[in-house]
Amino acid sequence: MKKFINSVDHLLDESLGGFALAHADIIQLNIEPRFVRRALPTRPGKVALISGGGSGHEPLHCGFVGFGMLDAACPGQVFTSPTPDQMLAAAQAVAGDAGVLFIVKNYAGDVMNFEIAAEMLDIPHASLLIHDDVSIPEHQGMGRRGIAGTSIVEKIVGAAAEAGADLAACKALGEKVVHASASMGVALGSCTVPALGKPTFDIGPDEMEMGVGIHGERGRERMRLASANEIVDYLANIIDAELKPVRDQPVLLHVNGFGATPLLELYLIYQVAHQFWSRRGVNITRSLVGNYTTSLDMAGCSITLCLLDEDMTHHWDAPAHTAALRQGC
């Protein structure tokens, strides 16, 4: 296994330590239990937003803690849910009478542990479930996974909370964003989970995996390697069929890298996806291109489309100051 690590056991703490040293102006790290919170005080009466999940998806979620986005994030071990005590301690540290909204990607462990934490909380709370991965049928098993749409939800709801939205309004807005978003990913290679020490699946030099998640799990279909045009066409058609954007619909188009795919290729994918929806008369008014919801060192990317309205656009454009995303401040 070729990674910059000292030991599998200390990888997460050493990485979080570096994150805290590099961004001491924005975040603080709580060691035991592990959570990252804002370094600067928030406006009194603000709803607290807390997310979390397994590590290995950086900059998600710790990179989104800061003004205009999250109040705290709880990192689990690599691809492993954080524990309820992390979420509880984070909520007790950052939330007040206005309450806390837990932003939870739809994975069994995350859902269960955030639920346990919520039950133990004695302040107002609500949960928002993210399930934007349209590679999975809506009502199969646990349902759809939360993937790259998460960044968009955390940005938009973060801005609303900053602007004074109450707990119910934050949750309702979050659900609107989730409902308006659809994502699907493709992998050219697997990733290597440190504790496993080898790629999570084998894949041939002329194969690709369609509909992958962000934990090195296989996708819904193994296909022969195709051109960028064909790959985008495949993904975008599925996303388009789900959201059915009408002519002149304003949208945000997000091309997300999984960790090992260069920007050179991500921008190429962005152009092809832009052409796909432009041809249909869809109005691409906002964009996000880069590595935001990653899967360790996986080569691949996902495409997310989010149908915008004026309110969502306004919150997308609002100031944010986090390690991974900065806007207007």
Next chain:
Amino acid sequence: MKKFINSVDHLLDESLGGFALAHADIIQLNIEPRFVRRALPTRPGKVALISGGGSGHEPLHCGFVGFGMLDAACPGQVFTSPTPDQMLAAAQAVAGDAGVLFIVKNYAGDVMNFEIAAEMLDIPHASLLIHDDVSIPEHQGMGRRGIAGTSIVEKIVGAAAEAGADLAACKALGEKVVHASASMGVALGSCTVPALGKPTFDIGPDEMEMGVGIHGERGRERMRLASANEIVDYLANIIDAELKPVRDQPVLLHVNGFGATPLLELYLIYQVAHQFWSRRGVNITRSLVGNYTTSLDMAGCSITLCLLDEDMTHHWDAPAHTAALRQGC
């Protein structure tokens, strides 16, 4: 070769097209000859800063065009110098009487082509050579290559130009930053140049390459894979011997990913490097961690140390609004 492309011939134009679509609020793309310039007008009388080089290092340089950094960037084909007509057209488009500073990484083709362009220019001009790679002896062959220190130079000189520094002052400040910076890289894997279709060098599962550049060339030494602590110790000792920071010296510490190394590992490297210099009493006051000067899909990273003074720190902190780096605006 597993990449998101349609054809090797159109890769660059399709990627630049996506970049221009995604960041139309910040930059404009000129198609023939190829250059990227700011979308918004600059202050009259401002010195223009133009950089460029082979593509495959994204976000360098096009991602640094915008308020507070570059006025234009000229992308060559992958790992290939841009041509003099690109630089000349870019200068004619963005530079006025205050003149233009060409920021050139030290590679034979880049140096030659920027020189040819400079000779054809009829406005005041100067060139700044970046040569921060201390893996190479200073006076060997072409001398030291320009690598990840480039981002720091473009940020600091960009802020000075924005604040009204004249051409001579911009060049002098740039030389101060270059002189105060030292970088060295390590690769765990090679990269695949699209036109070549296979990795530029073979490397075993328990080997690493020390002192690599950013064009898939081999480094100065092949070594057995070591722990992150040992790797940082090796690189940091060479950098430290070059710059000899004294106790309490303020520095900027930059850990740069080459493209396929996750943030999880880059932040771990950052912590180890932070400890290395903190133990020596060096005062790490600024940081930059992420993929800024990449080498396509190479797994690896570089460490850059830059000795700061008040003036440099002030310019580092000044507002910047580019696709890849945003600060205070």
